[in-house]
Amino acid sequence: MPPVLELRGITKAFPGVLANDHIDLTLEEGTVHALLGENGAGKSTLMNILYGLYTPDEGEIYIRDQRVEIDGPNKAISLGIGMVHQHFMLIPVFTVAENVMLGVESLRNGIFLDPSAAASRIGEISQMYGLRVNPNTYVKELPVGIQQRVEIIKLLYREADILILDEPTAVLTPQEVEEFFKIIRSLVDRGKSLIFITHKLNEVMEIADDITVLRGGRVAGVTKPSQTTQKELASMMVGREVVLQVDKQPAEPGDVVLQVENLEAVDDRGNAALRGVSFEVREGEVLGIAGVQGNGQTELVQALTGLRNILAGSVHIAGADLTNASPRKILQQGVAHVPEDRQQDGLVLSFPVSDNMVLNTYYKPPFARYGSLNQKQILAAADERAREYDVRTPSLSIPVSNLSGGNQQKVIVAREFSRPISLLIASQPTRGLDVGSIEYIHRRIIEKRDEGTAVLLVSSELEEVMSLSDRIAVMFEGEIVDILWADEVTREQVGLLMAGVKGD
Amino acid sequence: MTEDISTKPQVGLVTDIGQIDDGTYNQYAYEGLLRAADEFGLESRVIETAVLEEFESNLIQLAKEGCKLLVTIGSRKGEDVERLAARFPDTHFILVDYTPYARAKNVTGLVFAEDQAGFMAGALAGLMTASGVVGFVGGVDVAPVLKYHHGFEHGVAHTNNRARVVHAYTGSFTDQEKGEAAAHSLLDQGIDTLFAAGGPSGSAALRTAAAQGAWVVGVDQDEWGTTFENGSAPGSDHLLTSAVKRIDHAVYTAIRQALEGKLTGGTLTFNLANDGVELAPYHDADSAISSEIQGKILEIRKALQTRELDTRVGPDGQVTMQGFLPRILSWNWQAVLLPFLAIFSALVIGAIFIAAFDPEVWAAFSEGFFKGLGASFSSIAQAYTSLFEGAFGRPSKIIEGFRIYAQTRDDVVLRAAIRPLTESLRLSTPYIFAGLAVALGFRCGLFNIGAEGQYFVGGLLAVFVGYSIKGFPLIIHLPLAIIGGMVGGALWSAIAGWLKAKTGAHEVINTIMLNYIAFRLADYLLNVGGPMSRPGDFRPVSPEIELSAYLPQFFPNDPSIRLNSGFILALIAVGVVYWFLFKTTLGFEIRTVGANPHAARTAGINVSRSFVLAMAFSGALAGLAGAHDILGVLHFMPNAFSSGYGFDAIALALLGKSHPVGVLLASLLFGFLRAGAQRMQAPPASVPIDIIQIVQALIIIFIAAPEVVRLIYRIRAARAADEAVFTRGWGST
Structure with a gap:
């Protein structure tokens, strides 16, 4: 049987970068082919070529041994290629049926929309692949996991048989991932072929039939789960030996630094986001907050850093009552904040690297005296910090937007860690970073802990929470469901708590 | 273990x-x-x-x-x-x-300072070459090799400025065949001296060149002992020395x-x-190198050692720039070129309008195409000549004026000649203040559409202080009146800033509404019989201000030259705003809030305070524009005070990319256009004033859409252009 899809020697250059360099990829019918690689390895470029968004400079695409030219998404769809993007392309105020039929609307008498015909097709598809969803609910009311199903149904509705899934598990709980894998298996059983883009090694080992690893725009290796290990995949991905486990000694907790009692707050829409959260973090320990995104973690961090109004409860940091204190007051109390969305909250992208290094200390000597800035001192300090924290930039005076994600995060880490701090609040500190930067930032966080800093780590990556934390607090629907010792708990136990299942 | x-x-x-x-x-x-x-x-x-x-x-x-x-x-x-x-x-x-x-x-x-070793090797090569062509073979272009290479080139140039250096890279430190090939290709280009830095690959090049009778220089260690086997290998008498790194x-x-x-x-x-x-001993070549040359090399060595002589090679092996010209060339010319092209394009399109609206042109066209063309040309030439003369004066008259002044100390002609220029600068002055006002708002992410209203309120307060206080000397009264104008504008705009900070109400709406309130307030105050009206006058005007509140004129004896010290004040304001924005902590806060309010808040900056402050400063500048027109030009306030500065100011801030110096240049441009337009309106050009407004509008369009200009002139966009932040959309908070 010929492979359902074959890419031969795909090459695509952008100014200054060879994004894809003679990439070969063979997708067999009825299999899952994992495409593994760090950010910038060329995965997205390759898939955009396959989906007709880019034209390759060189190379050929074959579908069932037929040479094809894909000059746009419409062509891709007509060839049976469908893609679920990392950010869903759904219209929240439309129903599931309306979203699915968008672009290929069923019509009655040639003019009127016929949602019921669409709904019944959706029903069939749901039945066939185990994709349970109510066609008449509004998309905005669905949890993320179900929205993803809608995206998949959209592809099946268009009769796609080559499905490209871009980082599909990034938004799911471990339990949802299990559910999702079941769906993938049922798709494969019915002859669909899948390309699964990811950087999570454990998922690749579990679900893939074939694995292609990309690095720096080239194929770094082609293998199968049975023939490889996670460690080997990681080094293929990065090009060197990788320490998957964070090296750390047992914690030596000291006095309580952060004391949170019965915290209550609402989210931007006025719904209760924190419902009486209490915990404490001590000197020299990492408390990790695990939880599926959107269960109040964002609001918790904002409340602690003075960015969100606290309705009830109290926050004490190093003995001082900082409930509803101003952000500056809290920062001055020795709190370092690595914000969740570094580009929105952590950096001023149009400002030079040097100004970003002093974004919250610019007003203090030696950077300023009598309200007048001392650029020389700012540059000197920025230079020192850039070296100490390994920020790779051609110059300190270029806008920080020119730096890679990893280096942008290092700018924030450098800024926050080079102040005297007693509490570090790190929110999604490694989201979207390459393995090298993740390793680096993890090590720095543990170093801070070992220096006696109290660390509050918030991450939706369970792996990260498990490997860095000394204690783990699980958040679900604005409450802390449980606080556990990290070395006494399994992934599965935490996963269940994250889904709100409280086992006794 | x-x-x-x-x-x-x-x-x-x-x-x-x-x-x-x-x-x-x-x-x-x-x-x-x-x-x-x-x-x-x-x-x-x-x-x-x-x-x-x-x-x-x-x-x-x-x-x-x-x-x-x-x-x-x-x-x-x-x-x-x-x-x-x-x-x-x-x-x-x-x-x-x-x-x-x-x-x-x-x-x-x-x-290692490979560049120094390379420089000495180059100095020697430059002195030894007879053909005037010397060669360099490199392995891979990593920093140490580049330092040898560029040091060598500069060394050659130091001792022999007529010699030419040719080079080749083998792309490998190990491939000996490539090294041999590189040597051959350089020999074909006429070299008689070769320096190679490329491991065994480079050594192979040296052996090949030495066998062909060229002088060679080794690298890293004394290659006499390695590549040339202590002098027993063929060609070792052609090894001059080696650039050794210990x-x-x-x-x-x-x-x-x-x-x-x-x-x-x-x-x-x-x-x-x-x-x-260091340089290795000369070994077998010692007798071939004259003692004069050996002495020269020692001198150079000493000069390099004491840093008297610089190799002009940076730590990464790049050639360091020195001198005026390279620095000029490394400027960002696009930033200068684009506005210039925008103005040029606007004038070209304006020319079409001028011709198209001239009845004489139409008449000429009806007589024949070429006649029409000729008439268009003369019409355009006439219009733009008037524009130029209206803005700058007639150059021949200015020269004449200076001549007469130099001979007779009589400045009547000179004053008349420079009058257009002074009028342009006078018209630029309120533009500068108002443009700075809007630019400062933009820097904080605020769209201050209310400069017009702030100009009014500033004018009202300035005129009030100007006529109501009596008996003070100029040195006290004038500053008081100016401060009055600033305070008026600042308070007026701070209202909008405060509303935004407290309630999130959008400053665009609020400043527009405050504009109307300001206009009607002025109406009420100045109306005949109103609180600020001139007693006994039937016009809605304020009393005249005291002489002690006048902004001093440059030519007090010639009332036709209205340029006053307000222009100096405006230049000072440009400097102050620049200093404030870029050199003070408050300016840093305002710019941070403007560029990213979320990050500003997270970093502990009080965003609300920045809004109020930026609005107040912005309003103070707009108020200064009003104060200038009262204290420097009119000396009283009519209720029809405005001349649209507040709205033009928005264009100025855009044109100047919210940078004080940019605003200054844009304001001068507008001042010149406005002064020139007055002349253009008059005979013989008699171009309608609307044309000049069209040209102004076109300039703004071209500046606001640089892509259009780039498209017309096929200029490629500069990478990672640091565009100034204006405001975010209407819906943002």
Whole structure:
């Protein structure tokens, strides 16, 4: 049987970068082919070529041994290629049926929309692949996991048989991932072929039939789960030996630094986001907050850093009552904040690297005296910090937007860690970073802990929470469901708590 | 692991690919290690790296076995070693040929001034060449090789400015065939002297060139002893010398410092001054090099050592720029070019309008196409000549004026000649204030559409202070009146800033509404019989201000020249706003809030305060514009006071990219256009004033949409252009 899809020697250059360099990829019918690689390895470029968004400079695409030219998404769809993007392309105020039929609307008498015909097709598809969803609910009311199903149904509705899934598990709980894998298996059983883009090694080992690893725009290796290990995949991905486990000694907790009692707050829409959260973090320990995104973690961090109004409860940091204190007051109390969305909250992208290094200390000597800035001192300090924290930039005076994600995060880490701090609040500190930067930032966080800093780590990556934390607090629907010792708990136990299942 | 751990401290060496007797850096690092081990009683451990993939694990092995000092070659895998070093804090890593990036206590890089060695080799080559063409063969273009290369080039130029340097890179440190081929191709270009820096590949090039009778210069070590086998290999009499870098010495020195506890990370540089680099003996070529040349080389060596002479090569091997011209060339010309082209394009399109609206042109066209064309041309020429003369004056008259003034000390003609220029500057003055006002708002992400209203309120307060206070000297009264104008504008706009900070109400709406309130307030106050009206007058105007509140004129005796010291005040304001925005903490806060209010808040900046402050400062500047027109030009206030400055100011801020100097230039442009337009309106040009407004509008369109200009003139966009932030959309908070 010929492979359902074959890419031969795909090459695509952008100014200054060879994004894809003679990439070969063979997708067999009825299999899952994992495409593994760090950010910038060329995965997205390759898939955009396959989906007709880019034209390759060189190379050929074959579908069932037929040479094809894909000059746009419409062509891709007509060839049976469908893609679920990392950010869903759904219209929240439309129903599931309306979203699915968008672009290929069923019509009655040639003019009127016929949602019921669409709904019944959706029903069939749901039945066939185990994709349970109510066609008449509004998309905005669905949890993320179900929205993803809608995206998949959209592809099946268009009769796609080559499905490209871009980082599909990034938004799911471990339990949802299990559910999702079941769906993938049922798709494969019915002859669909899948390309699964990811950087999570454990998922690749579990679900893939074939694995292609990309690095720096080239194929770094082609293998199968049975023939490889996670460690080997990681080094293929990065090009060197990788320490998957964070090296750390047992914690030596000291006095309580952060004391949170019965915290209550609402989210931007006025719904209760924190419902009486209490915990404490001590000197020299990492408390990790695990939880599926959107269960109040964002609001918790904002409340602690003075960015969100606290309705009830109290926050004490190093003995001082900082409930509803101003952000500056809290920062001055020795709190370092690595914000969740570094580009929105952590950096001023149009400002030079040097100004970003002093974004919250610019007003203090030696950077300023009598309200007048001392650029020389700012540059000197920025230079020192850039070296100490390994920020790779051609110059300190270029806008920080020119730096890679990893280096942008290092700018924030450098800024926050080079102040005297007693509490570090790190929110999604490694989201979207390459393995090298993740390793680096993890090590720095543990170093801070070992220096006696109290660390509050918030991450939706369970792996990260498990490997860095000394204690783990699980958040679900604005409450802390449980606080556990990290070395006494399994992934599965935490996963269940994250889904709100409280086992006794 | 057995218990036979030696009590001696251990030093280790991991080679780059290759063995410890390879005759290159591995061997010299090893020799330095051996010497140190011998002298200080250390135990040395060596692992030879066979393939690159083993390099890191070799290091890990030695580090785990307890080597306190680990020497290795950093040119290929230096970054990985740096990363590794963090895992082994008790081991000090010494990296040959590498500059550590991050500062770590246990990583020391050893770098060499290859450029100095190359410079001396080049100086010698320049003196020895007869053909006037010398060659350089490089391996891979990594920093040390580039330093040799560029140092060599500059050395040649230093002693022989007529000599030409040709070069070739083999792309390899090991491929000998490529080295031979490179030598041949350079020989074909006429070289008679060759310097090669490329490991065995480069050495092969030297052998080939020497066999063909060219002078050659070796690299890294004395190649007389290696490549030319102590003079027994053919061609060794053609080896002039070698540019030597003493890796052994450097490694030995680093180990010694480590044992003395002086090695604390960073970079150690080895140059001529500390015996890190040198020229090897001349050996068999000694007799061929005249004593004059040998003396010259010694002089150069001394000059380099004392830094009297600079190789003009940077640490990465790049040629450092010096002099005025290269600096000019490295400017961002696009930033200057684009506005210029926008103005030019607007004038061209304006010309079409001028011709199209001229009845004479139409008449001429009806007589024939070429007649029409001619009439269009003369119409356009007339219009733009008037524009120019209205803005700057007639150059011949100005020269004439100066001549008469120089001869007779009579300045009547001169004053008349420069009157248009002074009028342009006078018209620019309120533009500058108002443009700065809007620009300052933009910097904070605020769209101050209310400059017009603030101009009004500023004017009202200035005129009130101007006429109501009596009997003070100018030195007190005038500043009071000016401050009055600033305070009026500031308070008026601060209302909008405060509303935005407290309630999130959009400043665009609020400032527009405040404009209307200001207009009607002025109506009420100035109306006949109103609180600020002139007693006994039937016009809605305020009383005249006291003479002590007048902004001093430049030409007090000639009322037709209305330029006053307000213009100086405006220039000072440009400087103050620049200083405020870019050199003060408040300015930093305002710019941060403007560029990213979320990050500003997270960083502890009081966003609300910044909004109010920025609005107040902005309003103060707009108020100054009003004060200027009252105190400097009108000396009273009519209720029809406005002349649209507040709205033009928005265009000025856009045009000047919210930069004070940009605003100044844009304001001057508008002032000139406005003054010129008055002349254009008058006969003989008689162009409707609307045309000039069309030209102004076109300039703004072209400036606001630089892509259009780029498209017309096929200019490619500069990478990562740092566009100024204006405001975010209507819906944002």
